[in-house]
Amino acid sequence: MRRALPNSLLFFVATGIVFLLQKSPATGIFMMLMLAMFWSVILINAGLIGIAIEALTGRVYRAWILLPLIVYVTNFGFAAYDHFTLKTLRAAYDIANAQVHVPFNSNRQALVFDKDGSPEWYTQNYALEAAYLANEKQPEEVRSTRLIDRALCDAVRGNSSLSAARIYTFGFHDGEALGGTGFERRFCTISMPEAPKMPVIRIKVEKSHSKVAFLPIQNATTTIETPDGKRVKLRGGTASPLYWIPMPVMGCALNSGAPSWDCVWVLLRDDFTPIVSGSTRYRRDLFTLARALGLRPVAKSERKAGSPPAVILARMEKIESETLQRQLANLDAMIADPLLDNPDWDVGVLARDSGILSQKSTMIMIGVEKSAAITGTHRGKARESGRILAGLLARLPDEIFRQLKPRILGVYNKADDEHWLWEAETLIRRLGDLGVEAMPFLINPRASGGNVNNAGIEAICRVGVAGRELAMPALLSMWNASRDRFDWDRRQALFVAMQRLNIEPPPLTQVKGNQLSNPRRTSSDISPQSPASVCSTR
Structure with missing residues (x-):
């Protein structure tokens, strides 16, 4: 017996219920997080298809098939008209853009983009050493x-x-x-304040919204202005045609701009469909401009770094020199007074200069000793200077670092478990270069805590097989106590250390999935003969 109403109408009822649940912010906020406004796409199409099936199989009157037929045919008709309009626009834009030719000579002219331009994309993908970005609101600011x-x-x-x-x-x-296709690891882009010194070809992109027939358009008009004031335009932008099947979106969301809780009912469109011809989904307007300027494309394998202009090198050298002098003054101040207020943590230039560090090694050691000796209420204040100085101590060349061995081990010998020396991560890692004598400090649990990223484990590894007897109980204890999900990095470091100390890692009681597959794959060939450099797993 035929029913008067198809069961598939329940999909529309469900759509209404979901929409009503979104109307109230109290429930709607949770529905929004679950993307409930897009559920209507599935529910309504499921309802329409279900009605068609019920009508064709005779479960309801065949007249019901008119509902999905009208909806799909109407949507298809409007979508077809949108795509026809887009095709017409594309042909017109392509013809107009093909007439634009502005010969550009990078040896004699500079390419300056307004604020919405993409100069970096052209230097990355074309034979263009430099491009510039201007800000029309601040004409003096050019990068x-x-x-x-x-x-x-x-x-x-x-x-x-x-x-x-x-x-x-x-x-x-x-x-x-x-x-x-992967991250470019050979080069990067540098951006800096610098005005062009050659005649300028200026690129300006203006965007606006319009509608052609039923098709929404975001116009992007690119104006090329030559040094003699001549202007030509390229046409581009994106369109938003309807999808071939109806994509109704019904729901509510937070409008942070108002702020308000707004509800919408719209047919989803294929936004950002490029208007001009091309083989890519995005950046077609950029390709169009490059062709108009006659830029030569460069394959990824043929990229070449541009020569840094003298202004960059001169500025870097000047800033480097000034920074080094400031950091040396900061170093001297910390050594003279470990309780210095707000010492500067930025010692990067000094840390990279092994020559000056070597000259200052004795004074740095004195500074660490003075900071480490401060007790009581002032220890916390000395901690800042002490950790900075300890980091510089850890950057000393091997020979000089080993010469300071008795004094370095001496400060750790006096440190209690709450001392800031157990927070000096880089110094703890270097303790392994001091040999077996450092082992009593490295097996201290504080040396391998999470706050120093397991530094003590790496240091034990650096000691090597000579420290095996002292290290084995500590390493096995940490290995057996490691946990899935939380201690992946710790297990990696422990596995490497045990391999280099010729300790067989025992089976773990708590191992899920491939927790140990990566260490075994990447580190199983490590042995006591491996160099200490293998110990660094970070």
Whole structure:
């Protein structure tokens, strides 16, 4: 017997219930987190398809098939019209853009983008040594963008003084999406304040919203202005055609701008569909501009770093020198008075200069001893200077570090369990270079705590097989006490240390999944003959 109403109408009832639950912020906030506003896409389409099946199988009157038929045919018709409009626009834009040719010579001209430009993308993917970014609200603020070698990237990134001068570096991925074809590890982009010295070709992108027939458009008009004042335009942007099947979105969400709790009912569209032709989903307008300027594309394998301009090198050298002098003054102040107020933790330039560190080694050791000797209520204040000095002590060359062995072990011999010396991570790691005599301090649980990232375990590993007898009980105890999910890094360090000390890691009672597969795969070839460098697992 045929029913008057199809059971599939319950999908529409469910859609209404879900929508009503979203109307109230009390329940809607939880529904929002579960993306409930998109459930209507599935529920409504399931209801329409269900009605069609029930009508075709005779469970309800065949007239019910008109409902899904009308919905799908209507949506298909509007979607087809949107795509026809998009195709027409694409043809018109392509014809207009093909007429634009602005020869650009990077040896004689500079390419300056307004604030919405992407100069870094062009230096990464085209034979363009430098491009510039201007801010129309602050015409005096122009930044250059270049591709530079990784070594220079690291030098710039590690110098906070260069950051203070607004000189920044950042890496980038290739491909359409983030991580699409991997992170570029040979080069990075450097951005710094620098005005172009050659005649300027200025690029300005203006965006606006409009509608062609039923098709929403975000227009992107790129204006190219040559040094003689001539202007030409490229047309681009994105469109939002309907999907071929209806995608109704019903729900509520927090509008943080108002702020208010807003509800919507819309047909989802395929936003950010590029208008101009191309083989990529994104950046087609950038390719269009590159073709108009005659830029030569460069394959990833053919990338070359640009030569840093003299201004960068001169500024880096000047800042480096000034920073070193400031850090030396800070060092002398901490040594003279371990209770110095707010010592500067930035000692990166000094830490990289092994020559000056070697010259200052005795004074640094004196500073550590003075800070370590302070007790009582002032110990906490001495902790800051002490940890900075301990970090510099750990950066000393091997020969000089070993010469200070009796004095280094002496300060640890006097340190109780609450002393800040057990927080000096880099120094604890270097204690392993002092040999078996350091083992009594390295097997102290404080040396391998989470606050020092298991530094003592690495130090034990560095001691090597000579410390096996003293180290074995401590390593096995930590190994057996390690826990799944929480101690992955600790197990990795312990596995490496035991391999180098010729200790067989016993089976663990708590091991899930592949907790030990990575250590065994990457570290099973470590032996007592392996160099101490294998001990560094961080």
